[in-house]
Amino acid sequence: MTTALDGPHSVMGRVTALLEPFRDAEGLTLSELARRTGFPRSSAHRMLLQLVKVDLVRRNGTTYHLGPKLVELGALAVAHDRVHRAALPAMYDLRRDTGLVAHLAVLEGDSLLYLEKIGGRWSTSLHTRTGERRPAAETVEGAAALAFCEGNDGIAVGGDNIRCVAAAFNAGHGEIAVLSLTGPREHVPDDVGRRVHAAAHAVAAQIAASSLP
Incomplete structure (x- = not known):
């Protein structure tokens, strides 16, 4: 038996789909959100009105942003x-x-x-951010995690001018986590892997x- 909360076409599924595009953009217009989600403009607009009312989305002119309540809840989750x-x-x-x-x-x-x-001092030159999701196979941290899953030591090194050294570890409950250090190659200490x-x-x-x- 399905409920109103089940599946991608449920209320929660549609709200989640509407918020997903904000991963890649600080602000989006109604037209941009409708295009990225495939929702009719009228449907997207109705959902946005409700999300604005509860502070999950903030409107600035014709542009929508993630709202203060989402930021607060995200910070609490972390x-x-x-x-x-x-x-x-x-x-x-x-x-x-x-x-580093x-x-x-x-x-x-x-x-x-x-x-x-x-x-x-090199933080702004690295295009990573808290809450960002990337394909594991395309990152040094992901390579370390995938190697750890295969029973290896979970150490990975990558990058030319910008060097990244990552170490994966068992975080319990079946979860694999990774710590890494990144910076210009000439500033990376010889013992950074250790x-x-x-x-x-x-x-x-x-x-x-x-x-x-």
Whole structure:
């Protein structure tokens, strides 16, 4: 038996589809949203009106943006995430000790979801952001996670001028997470692989210990 909440054509499925295009754009017009989702303009407009009323979407003239309530809930979701909580101190330590940009990501199927980015002077030159999802096979972090899934050590290195070193680890509950450091090749320390691997191992141990009864 299906309900109004089931499937891509349900109310929740349609709302989710309407919000998905904001992953790639800060603001979108009604016409752009209708075109990207395939919804009739009238249907998209009705949903947007309701989302604006509850602060899930914000309207500025003819352009729509993600609303303050979504930003707030997203921040709370990250703050309450056990992997994020465990990894954050290690990320700040890595950033402080190396000066490189630290990332935390989790593997979700064939994609990689970035949970955190702690940057330095090179942060703006790296086109990654918290909440971004990328195909795992197209990222160094994804390569590390996929290697870990196959029983390898989960270490991956990539990039020419911009170097990325990533280490995957078991985050419990069947989840694979990745820590990485990225920066200009000439500024990447020789022992960065050891540092990232040690940090990933420590975070995994902390998560495992916190799961014990």
